[in-house]
Amino acid sequence: MQNILQLYNEFGIYISGGLLLLILILFIIIVASKRSIKRIDNRLKKLTRGIDNTNIEELVKSYMGKVEESVRETDEVKKMYLDIQGKVNQCIQNVSIIRYKAFDDVGSDLSFSIAMLDNNKDGVVLTSIYGRSESTTYAKPIDKGISRYDLSSEEETVLKNSINKIL
Incomplete structure (x- = not known):
C-alpha cells in the first residue's frame, strides 16, 4: 500500500493530468454523440412527419x-x-375526295369519288357518276390498300391520296 502511495506522490500530477485529459476526451465524445443523435432524431421526424x-x-x-x-x-x-x-x-381516319366531270356534255364537276380508310388501309371508295338522264352511286371495298375491283383513274387518285395521309 505504501508503494502505491509513494508512486502517487511522485507521479500524482501526471496521473491527475492524464485523468483530466481522459475526462476531456470523453466529454468531447459525449457532445459529438449527442449531436449525431439529434441529427438522426431530426431525420426520423422528417421521415415520419404527419404520422402519430x-x-x-x-x-x-x-x-x-x-x-x-x-x-x-x-x-x-x-x-x-x-x-x-x-x-x-x-x-375511318383518312378521307380523300375528288370531283370531276364524268361526261363532256354535263356541266360542272358533279361526279365524285371518296376514299375512306382506317389506319390499316381498310375501308371503301364511294363513287357517284352524274349524267343528264341518270346518276349512279357505287362502293368498292378496300382491303390493305387494294381493291378487288378495277378502279377508275379518279378512284385510284383518291385511294392514293388517302393512303398517303396514313403514312
Missing part, C-alpha cells in the same frame, strides 16, 4: 400497399389504352 404513434415498419407497409395499388391501376389503364387504340385504328 406509427412505427416505420407500419409506415413502409402502408406505402408499399399504395405502390401496389398504383401498379394495379396503371395496368388497368394500359389495358384500356390498348383497347381504345385498337378501336381507333379501325375507325
